[in-house]
Amino acid sequence: MNFVAMDFETANHEKHSAVSVALAVVRDDQVVDEFYSLIQPETYFSARNTAIHGIHEQDVANAPKFPEIWAKVAPLFTEEKLVVAHNAPFDHGVLTGTLAYYGIEQPHYMLLDTVRSSRKFFPDFANHKLNTVAENLGITLAHHHNALDDAVAAANILIYQAQHFGTENIKPFVKNK
Template sequence: MREIVLDTETTGIDALNGDRVVEIGCVELFNHVATGNHYHTYLNPERDMPAEAEAVHGLSATFLADKPLFAAVAGDFLEFIQDSQLVIHNASFDIGFLNAELARLGMRKLGNPVVDTVKIARKRFPGAPASLDALCRRFNIDNSNRTLHGALLDSQLLAEVYLELMGGRQPDLVLANNPALTQPMLDTPAVTAARPVRPARPHAPSAEEVAAHEAFVKGIKNALWNAG
């Protein structure tokens, strides 16, 4: 199963009131395992960068000035995600922003199935913090490089969190990395338990059973037992 872990960075929190997407990061998974294939782009938002937003992701208007517009990358982005299931932390936020960008271009909204990892985390750990940093701490995932939010880095971390939320690594993956558990025990002698030998049980029908069977057969028209 192909899934895309996705994250965005924006100029603010209101997609319908002028805030824009400034970064998209995607990580491809097959059967919940990262393939190494990813999509990443910065975007020129065609507007200023509020100080509070820049404090979150560190992307300034000057840095983004020469980056492509969303219109220039929309095709590549949609080709990468295709119709795969999207895995997003607080999905309504990112989907709302991406759909607003697509609407500005007269393009249809995303119709991909979506998994919201915030909802999964809150269901599994009621009352506990469900931020990406909190989940990384819970699952001992190294997020020491996350001094600022970044769409690609956050997608990579979320891919690891998602694996843990879905039940963690499969036991066979652990066994496969342990030679002591997977190496054939060629030098181990076979152990055979001593068992008492019992005589064969008789299966011949009694005279009463034979008579009952013959009476039963006589009542059947063209009985197979009478053939030949």
């Protein structure tokens, strides 16, 4: 399979509050490239979110704003590209919310949520959180809520699912965005 796994961390509940983004590029069932960046959001930081991911306002003071990052990664978000995320409604929402905040045109791409596919393929897991699924499948997740580690884990979850259940059984989970 060829796809891109994405993960965002946010400063607060607002959809345009991304503080980090990571992408894991998969070609032929292998993670072949990784991208990670802190992001300087134009909003406040909530203590709750900072406690989850450990990113503070001073950590992103000199980070690029999202439009600069988007210019680098936008080619990965096209109609023929599959984008994967664990809890895709959240990450897709952050992407679309941040693009809307900056008045940037929304991309169209195919989206797959590995939470949904994991619920189908692994109904007996205690839950389908990223760390639980990764642990049950023997996938390394060194630092949960580090965007890069989370994106790579999501990529490896889909690779595992495709190898064990077949790509034809993955296709029903793909949605056009």
